[in-house]
Amino acid sequence: MLQIYNSFSRQKEAFTPIAPGQVRLYVCGMTVYDYCHLGHARVMVVFDMVARYLRDRGFKVTYIRNITDIDDKIINRAKENGEDIGALTARFIQAMNEDAHALGVLPPDAEPRATQHMPHILEMIGTLLEKGYAYPAKNGDVYYRVRQFKPYGALSGKTLDELKIGARVEVGEAKDDPLDFVLWKAAKPGEPQWDSAWGPGRPGWHIECSAMSTECLGSHFDIHGGGMDLKFPHHENEIAQSEAATGEPFVNTWMHVGFVQLDKEKMSKSLGNFFTVREVLKRFEPEVVRYFILGSHYRSPLDYSDDTLQGAKSALTRLYLALKDLTPAREGGASATYEEKFQAAMDDDFNTPGALAVLFELTRDINKLGADGAAAAPLGATLRRLGGVLGLLQSDPRMFLRGSADDSLSDAQIEVLVAKRSEARRNKNWGESDRLRDELKAQGVILEDTGSQTTWRRQ
RNA sequence: GGCUGGGUUGCAGAAUGGUUAUGCAGCGGCCUGCAAAGCCGUCUACGCCGGUUCGAUUCCGGCCCCAGCCUCCA
Numbered sequence: 001m002l003q004i005y006n007s008f009s010r011q012k013e014a015f016t017p018i019a020p021g022q023v024r025l026y027v028c029g030m031t032v033y034d035y036c037h038l039g040h041a042r043v044m045v046v047f048d049m050v051a052r053y054l055r056d057r058g059f060k061v062t063y064i065r066n067i068t069d070i071d072d073k074i075i076n077r078a079k080e081n082g083e084d085i086g087a088l089t090a091r092f093i094q095a096m097n098e099d100a101h102a103l104g105v106l107p108p109d110a111e112p113r114a115t116q117h118m119p120h121i122l123e124m125i126g127t128l129l130e131k132g133y134a135y136p137a138k139n140g141d142v143y144y145r146v147r148q149f150k151p152y153g154a155l156s157g158k159t160l161d162e163l164k165i166g167a168r169v170e171v172g173e174a175k176d177d178p179l180d181f182v183l184w185k186a187a188k189p190g191e192p193q194w195d196s197a198w199g200p201g202r203p204g205w206h207i208e209c210s211a212m213s214t215e216c217l218g219s220h221f222d223i224h225g226g227g228m229d230l231k232f233p234h235h236e237n238e239i240a241q242s243e244a245a246t247g248e249p250f251v252n253t254w255m256h257v258g259f260v261q262l263d264k265e266k267m268s269k270s271l272g273n274f275f276t277v278r279e280v281l282k283r284f285e286p287e288v289v290r291y292f293i294l295g296s297h298y299r300s301p302l303d304y305s306d307d308t309l310q311g312a313k314s315a316l317t318r319l320y321l322a323l324k325d326l327t328p329a330r331e332g333g334a335s336a337t338y339e340e341k342f343q344a345a346m347d348d349d350f351n352t353p354g355a356l357a358v359l360f361e362l363t364r365d366i367n368k369l370g371a372d373g374a375a376a377a378p379l380g381a382t383l384r385r386l387g388g389v390l391g392l393l394q395s396d397p398r399m400f401l402r403g404s405a406d407d408s409l410s411d412a413q414i415e416v417l418v419a420k421r422s423e424a425r426r427n428k429n430w431g432e433s434d435r436l437r438d439e440l441k442a443q444g445v446i447l448e449d450t451g452s453q454t455t456w457r458r459q
Numbered sequence: 460g461g462c463u464g465g466g467u468u469g470c471a472g473a474a475u476g477g478u479u480a481u482g483c484a485g486c487g488g489c490c491u492g493c494a495a496a497g498c499c500g501u502c503u504a505c506g507c508c509g510g511u512u513c514g515a516u517u518c519c520g521g522c523c524c525c526a527g528c529c530u531c532c533a
Contacts, residue, residue, distance in 0.1 A: 010464095027533095029533085039532085039533045043533045072531080073531075073532090157462050158461075158462060158528095162461055162462075163461095163529070205531085227533025228463085228464085228528080228533080229527080229528070229531095230532085230533065231463080232462090232463095232529065233528095233530090234532095256463095256533095257533070258464080258527090259526080260533085261526075264525070264526065266527065267533095268532055270531070270532060271532095296471080296473090297472085299464075299465095300464085300472085301464085301465080301525095301526060301527080305471095307470070307471080308471060311470075311471055311483050311484095312482090312483095314484095318482075318483090321496065321497085322497090324496095345473085353480090353481075353482095354473055354474070354480080356473095356481070356482080357474095360480095360482065361480095361481080364498085367496090367497055368497085370498080428492075430492060430493070433493090434493070437493095441495095446495060446496090447494080448494090448496055449491075449495075449496095455496095
């Protein structure tokens with residue numbers, strides 16, 4: 001039985017989809033004004049894993065991940081760059097897709113963009129006004145009247161009065177209540193704008209997700225996810241908007257992914273202590289980064305360090321070494337217990353570290369069979385299959401182990417040295433043979449002799 | 460201050476009321492021309508104080524510490 005930790009109830013719950021056999025999943029994606037950093041990568045990889053596992057579990061999954069392509073940061077960045085907003089967002093959407101692809105993240109079923117869903121956004125704001133949950137302010141903005149929505153604060157575990165203590169009042173605010181939040185921002189000169197019954201402007205951040213999620217998945221759907229930092233106010237506001245507008249429950253299960261941290265501190269744009277995905281990919285292979293992310297539970301903080309990434313690389317190398325000499329087999333064979341253990345781990349709130357431990361048990365059993373490739377092949381097939389559920393182990397083992405040349409020796413240069421060494425070995429010239437091996441080692445190339453055959457891999 | 464997570468062996472990181480997590484690193488052995496890889500064996504735990512229990516790292520209470528949210532942020 002699949003159990004998921006629901007941030008709303010703050011406990012693990014048995015997962016039952018609204019429509020039998022179908023899961024409707026919405027995840028808050030990126031605001032596209034800059035490159036993805038590791039925090040974004042974690043959310044993308046985690047929900048990719050969730051979607052893959054749910055599908056493997058037999059559910060039909062509709063996975064929606066939105067793109068925020070209009071907001072203050074985008075407008076400001078475009079202004080700084082002297083760049084057209086559309087060009088800026090197109091550029092970073094492209095970059096995001098490249099990063100996601102590198103990390104083995106499958107495209108969601110749809111990636112709705114705020115600017116392409118303006119009618120539905122306007123419709124929802126209209127409904128909220130009609131129902132008395134929203135009001136137009138003197139400055140042309142439209143606000144959500146938080147006190148009108150009784151359950152407000154349920155997700156974040158706060159009461160309105162608690163929230164009010166911390167609320168900041170900006171100069172020149174036109175809100176009736178400092179906790180109210182903006183649904184529609186009146187256009188300022190030179191800014192992108194859309195026509196509305198309340199005057200030209202653009203949507204607030206929260207409304208787009210309410211509009212797009214309910215448009216794509218219906219008023220009431222199964223799982224809504226995002227980073228931990230979206231819990232409040234973003235997701236709280238989504239609930240308020242959506243439930244007030246539709247009159248139905250919005251989401252059954254809320255999933256929040258923990259932060260990527262650097263030196264025990266949240267990696268974030270405002271602190272400036274972040275690594276972009278592309279920076280990290282210059283130093284580690286994408287699959288290593290994916291392993292690093294899945295190597296800890298999705299709700300735990302994940303501390304980034306070179307050592308941890310190096311550890312992920314070593315672990316992944318061990319898995320690939322076990323697959324290296326196996327002939328591909330189609331069937332998993334007598335490996336049902338591994339499948340069961342794997343599923344038991346994943347069923348427990350997507351416990352990927354536990355699932356990975358099962359892959360290592362499989363690896364040990366493959367290695368024990370050693371030269372008996374025929375016996376090991378079905379185990380190898382199971383290892384690859386289960387790895388695939390996590391989006392891992394789908395590369396050619398030899399290609400993964402050889403890595404890429406970077407600024408070191410090329411494949412051809414290595415082959416030449418390996419051939420020279422094999423020649424020396426044939427002549428039992430151990431001095432020369434070991435010298436060549438040390439030379440390669442110094443260049444980060446590791447040799448393995450199996451009888452007269454030598455294989456190599458980059459460290 | 461309020462709220463939400465969390466404190467596990469050298470590092471990373473799970474589970475669990477009594478019995479091996481797992482990976483990396485270490486140590487001993489096997490294998491190897493020597494290595495590497497692999498296999499076998501092995502060492503280092505469960506923030507503090509109480510309580511429940513035959514028995515608690517695991518449940519309960521209190522405390523300390525860390526991170527995050529309460530303001531844009533995945």
